[in-house]
Amino acid sequence: xxxxxxxxxxxxxxxxxxxxxxxxxxxxxxxxxxxxxxxxxxxxxxxxxxxxxxxxxxxxxxxxxxxxxxxxxxxxxxxxxxxxxxxxxxxxxx
Numbered sequence: 001x002x003x004x005x006x007x008x009x010x011x012x013x014x015x016x017x018x019x020x021x022x023x024x025x026x027x028x029x030x031x032x033x034x035x036x037x038x039x040x041x042x043x044x045x046x047x048x049x050x051x052x053x054x055x056x057x058x059x060x061x062x063x064x065x066x067x068x069x070x071x072x073x074x075x076x077x078x079x080x081x082x083x084x085x086x087x088x089x090x091x092x093x094x
Contacts (some may be wrong), residue, residue, distance in 0.1 A: 019052050026052075026084075064066055
């Protein structure tokens with residue numbers, strides 16, 4: 001396995017957990033496609049951020065996670081954004 005320059009943590013680097021990286025990716029790259037804020041960057045709602053952090057920063061690791069909320073409350077959007085973040089992370093490792 002070869003090491004890359006960006007693989008090493010240096011003084012002053014901010015170390016983020018996997019869940020925090022996914023939240024940052026979603027808020028930076030995803031746009032609102034409906035509503036009054038169309039075209040603006042998405043901001044995670046408190047329950048969405050908690051769900052992501054609970055799943056990805058779990059010390060026991062999670063193979064499955066269930067998200068149960070009311071209709072029209074952003075379930076599909078958050079799951080799609082998580083999948084995009086994971087796909088991007090996988091492509092970056094190639």
